[in-house]
Amino acid sequence: MPAPDLIALRDICFSFDGSKRVLDNANFTLQPGERVALTGPNGAGKTTLFHIMMGLRKVDSGTVNILDNTCKSEQDFAAIRGRVGLLFQDSDDQLFCPTVIEDVAFGPLNLGATDADALAISHKTLADLGLDGFENRITHHLSGGEKRLVALATVLAMKPEILLLDEPTTGLDNAVETRLTAILQSLPQAMVIISHNHAFLKQVATRTVSQQNGKLVSDTPR
Numbered sequence: 588m589p590a591p592d593l594i595a596l597r598d599i600c601f602s603f604d605g606s607k608r609v610l611d612n613a614n615f616t617l618q619p620g621e622r623v624a625l626t627g628p629n630g631a632g633k634t635t636l637f638h639i640m641m642g643l644r645k646v647d648s649g650t651v652n653i654l655d656n657t658c659k660s661e662q663d664f665a666a667i668r669g670r671v672g673l674l675f676q677d678s679d680d681q682l683f684c685p686t687v688i689e690d691v692a693f694g695p696l697n698l699g700a701t702d703a704d705a706l707a708i709s710h711k712t713l714a715d716l717g718l719d720g721f722e723n724r725i726t727h728h729l730s731g732g733e734k735r736l737v738a739l740a741t742v743l744a745m746k747p748e749i750l751l752l753d754e755p756t757t758g759l760d761n762a763v764e765t766r767l768t769a770i771l772q773s774l775p776q777a778m779v780i781i782s783h784n785h786a787f788l789k790q791v792a793t794r795t796v797s798q799q800n801g802k803l804v805s806d807t808p809r
C-alpha cells in the first residue's frame with residue numbers, strides 16, 4: 588500500500604480580496620522521503636501556498652490535508668503547526684530574541700521541553716549547521732547568511748515532520764550553500780523548497796512542481 592500523503596491539497600482556490608486568483612483548482616501532494624522543488628515566476632504565489640499549508644491563509648475552496656488531518660479551522664491548523672517547520676522568506680520574521688541561543692531554544696521550550704533539554708537540542712542543532720560558538724551572538728548583528736542558518740536552526744530544533752523552506756540559500760556564499768545542500772540531503776524529513784537557485788535545487792530536489800497561472804504542475808506524473 589502506498590504511504591499516506593504528508594500533505595494533500597485538492598482543488599484549492601485562493602485569491603486576495605479583489606485581485607486575480609493566486610490558486611485556481613490546484614492540486615499538490617507531498618510523500619515521505621520527497622524533497623520537492625517549488626518553482627515559478629515572481630508573484631506566482633509560492634509563498635502564499637506555504638502560508639496556506641500552515642493555515643496562515645485560508646483557501647476559498649478545496650481541501651487541505653496535513654499529516655492525515657483535514658484542516659479547515661484555526662483550531663485544526665493549530666493542532667498540526669508544531670509538526671510542520673516553516674523557514675520564512677525573510678529571516679527577520681523568524682528571529683526575535685536578543686541572542687542566537689534564545690532564538691533556537693524558543694521553539695523546543697514552547698513545545699514543552701525542559702530548560703536543560705531545550706539547551707542541549709539547541710547546542711546540537713547549531714553544531715550540526717556549523718554554528719558552534721554562535722550561541723551568545725546578538726541575533727540582529729549577524730550577517731544575512733548567518734541569519735539564514737540561524738533561522739533554519741530555529742526550525743530544525745523543533746524536530747518537525749515536514750519542512751517548508753522559503754528561499755533557504757538567500758545570502759549564503761558558495762561554501763555555506765554546499766554545506767546546506769549536504770545537510771538537506773541528509774535530513775530524514777520530507778520537504779518543499781521554494782528557490783530561484785536552480786543549481787541548488789538540482790542537487791537537493793527529488794522532483795519539481797512549477798506554479799504558474801494558478802496551477803501546480805509536477806515534472807513527475809503522480
Ligand SMILES: Nc1ncnc2c1ncn2[C@@H]1O[C@H](COP(=O)(O)OP(=O)(O)OP(=O)(O)O)[C@@H](O)[C@H]1O
Nearest residue numbers: 603604606609627628629630631632633634635636
Ligand atoms: N497581503 C496581500 N494582499 C494582496 N496581494 C498580495 C498579498 N500578499 C501577496 N500578494 C500578491 O499575491 C501574489 C503572490 O505572492 P507570493 O509572495 O505568494 O508570490 P511568490 O511566488 O512567492 O513570489 P516571489 O518568487 O517573488 O517570492 C503576488 O502578486 C503578490 O503581490
